[in-house]
Amino acid sequence: MSARRTKFYLDCENAKWKGVCSGMADYTGVDVLWVRLGVAAMTILAGQWWIVLAYFIIAWVAEATPSGLYQDAGDAKFWQGVRSNPKRSSSEVRSRLRDVDRRLADIETLYTSRNSQLASEIDSLR
Incomplete structure (x- = not known):
């Protein structure tokens, strides 16, 4: 069975730690820098410490991105649009x-x- 392109995956290729933020960026089409800054700002500045727990749960539950999911960058952009x-x-x-x-x-x-x-x-x- 082929991998679903509309499912959330951890992006371990562009990951800094576990790939959750880069996976969210890939899923939504938002730049990964903005996702990481948003998560850090909500955790530290807004005092939303439950985000750390959610991060670990997502890293534990979600699957890594299958190899060959997208043929090229245009294919990835198309599927991001489908998801949105x-x-x-x-x-x-x-x-x-x-x-x-x-x-x-x-x-x-x-x-x-x-x-x-x-x-x-x-x-x-x-």
């Missing part, structure tokens, strides 16, 4: 597919039309 707003990302995919379909229709029209200039260029390539 699935309805918006599905409309983006629909929009991209409409654009590809329109471009393919333009190519098909150009290829099947009686364009003598195009025919002569194709023949010159042979």
Whole structure:
């Protein structure tokens, strides 16, 4: 079974300690520096000491990121968008597919039309 791309994973590759903050940054798409600063500020300045306990529990319960989860950075950004707003990302995919379909229709029209200039260029390539 392949790994789910919409699940929270510990990001041990970019981790400073256990990978919880870098995992939250990967899951939400926020820069890891801001997540770490937010956790530190809430723990120290706001006196929310339960965050330390939550950090240890998450580090103990969550799984590490499977290798090969994303093919490239664009794939990671796409899945971050899916996690943040699935309805918006599905409309983006629909929009991209409409654009590809329109471009393919333009190519098909150009290829099947009686364009003598195009025919002569194709023949010159042979």
